[in-house]
Amino acid sequence: MRAQLARVDAVLVQALIAAALSFAHLHDVASAAGQDGWKAWAYPISVDLLLVAAWRRLRTGTTKTAAWCWFVIALVASLGANVATAGLLDLGNVPAWLRILVAGWPAVAFLGGTLLAHTTPNAPAVVETTDGDQEQEPEPAPKTQADEQPPAPPTVPVPAALVAHARKVATEHHTRTGNPIDTPTLRARLGVPAPMAEAIAAQL
Secondary structure, eight states: OHHHHHHEEEEEHHHHHHHHHHHHHHHHHHHTOOOOOOHHHHHHHHHHHHHHHHHHHHHHSOOOOHHHHHHHHHHHHHHHHHHIIIIIIIITTTTTHHHHHHHHHHHHHHHHHHHHHHEEEEEEEOOOOTTOOOOOOOOOOEEEEEEHOOOOOOOOOOOOOHHHHHHHHHHHHHHHHHSSOHHHHHHHHHHOOHHHHHHHHHHH
């Protein structure tokens, strides 16, 4: 237990150090690009919030394409500031293209945060029951071939005496021909309608 807590504490300290350094680098770049005062401090907050919102959508949402897009944009902004302050960029003479990127970042971050916060992820429908509980509505089961078949015709009532007579006719036919009697022949011998002949044949 202690080893696990020590590992968690070490990871947390490392994350806090990395976040603080990245935060400071973003502030320095924004300040060098002409954003002074509270505005320079707002830039790292904006980048970090966009990263958190995109990561949360990646963990909880089902449509991950937009979340990955905004996560990469925020990550590039953070990494770009870290690299720029590593001596590769003269913060005393910031190029015009970087000033343009820094000035346009608030609009980009606002668009990304709004889309991530207000786009509803795909989820099953939720039905509220009478007692206030909510339960997900299951998807309808796919129809099988048996479900698509038409219903069977209603059974025709046949008197028991007629069935007994039909058995005698069928036995006589089998004795004479050696083959079981078929429904058309049974119908002709009995003189009954086709539905009733089929019902009698089913009982033989």
